[in-house]
Amino acid sequence: MKITDVRAVQPVAPGSPPDWRTSLGQILVAIDTDAGLTGYGVGGGGLAGIHVVRSVLRDILLDQDPEPVELHWQRMYRATLPFGQKGLAIMALSGVDLALWDLRGKARKEPVACLLGGKVGQPIPTYITLWDEVPAEMVNQHRAFKLHIHSPNVTEVADRIEKTRRLLGPDIPLMVDAWMSWDLDTTLDLADRIKTLNIAWIEEPLPIDDLAGYDELSRRCPIPIAGGEHEFTAAGFRDWIDHRRHQIVQPDICWCGGMTEVVKIFEMAKQGGVGVCLHRGAEIWGLHAIAALDDNPLAESGRPWMTWVGGQPPIENGYIRLDDRPGFGVDIDEDRLHLLYA
Numbered sequence: 001m002k003i004t005d006v007r008a009v010q011p012v013a014p015g016s017p018p019d020w021r022t023s024l025g026q027i028l029v030a031i032d033t034d035a036g037l038t039g040y041g042v043g044g045g046g047l048a049g050i051h052v053v054r055s056v057l058r059d060i061l062l063d064q065d066p067e068p069v070e071l072h073w074q075r076m077y078r079a080t081l082p083f084g085q086k087g088l089a090i091m092a093l094s095g096v097d098l099a100l101w102d103l104r105g106k107a108r109k110e111p112v113a114c115l116l117g118g119k120v121g122q123p124i125p126t127y128i129t130l131w132d133e134v135p136a137e138m139v140n141q142h143r144a145f146k147l148h149i150h151s152p153n154v155t156e157v158a159d160r161i162e163k164t165r166r167l168l169g170p171d172i173p174l175m176v177d178a179w180m181s182w183d184l185d186t187t188l189d190l191a192d193r194i195k196t197l198n199i200a201w202i203e204e205p206l207p208i209d210d211l212a213g214y215d216e217l218s219r220r221c222p223i224p225i226a227g228g229e230h231e232f233t234a235a236g237f238r239d240w241i242d243h244r245r246h247q248i249v250q251p252d253i254c255w256c257g258g259m260t261e262v263v264k265i266f267e268m269a270k271q272g273g274v275g276v277c278l279h280r281g282a283e284i285w286g287l288h289a290i291a292a293l294d295d296n297p298l299a300e301s302g303r304p305w306m307t308w309v310g311g312q313p314p315i316e317n318g319y320i321r322l323d324d325r326p327g328f329g330v331d332i333d334e335d336r337l338h339l340l341y342a
């Protein structure tokens, strides 16, 4: 089998939020072959990511056998390294990597999860991320909940978390995500106030560049620290895992280098005694990794704007199950895609 084309576009769906997800947003990568199979992946980087695919990555793959995915990854990484390593070049590469994994599964007529040694069909528990509070009617819809709270007002944040814990009862896992909005003292002060509330993790309390701050938190914070949605490649995660700056790492499979890197990150994390909880794990690409690689599965619920990726399994009563379709099992109706950048 030979690759005949590598295409990248930026689809939009009705209701797509007018923010970074669409302005510098998710891109669809399609890899066509002379066997009539097309592999699909989703990466990031918007128009800039599309440019990287078309002007650099496409030429590396044309006329090649798609099978040696890991070899192609290395060649694409080397080609983008001078201007890449992290950020949008790797986000673009991620979409290409996932499309190659989709082709690998389709060629072998197996789901990607099975290629990785896992099974499909088991219920994987889900959690949902909410910005303000957990509506009472949602408590039975997910197995865990995460509150996005950016306010640096520790009293207000602690009150909101306490109220949510009362609503959920003592046992349902509850997490807090600050999206890099706090500093070291704020985080330690808050952690001290909420340490008896059974909080599973505090996510990205500090900017990702504050390595000294995370070192300090790993020594002093009574609540586990999670993060990694803004880190890239297995090489990037190695340092975080070796220094145990996070107790849970959260790679985003569509941004961090694709399945090829997520496989390595799971392996490193297991060896380093660190947990993994994929960012946006209930989206189809991450779900296959969770089904195969995760000893403690918990899938973050998908994002409603990616409706152009068809075939994603529904979340039912807080669980999501993969079916047995080959590759990632996605349906992309290319004729009906509404494109922001074509």
Ligand SMILES: [Mg+2]
Residues within 6 Å of the ligand: 177, 179, 203, 204, 229
């Ligand atoms: Mg987050």
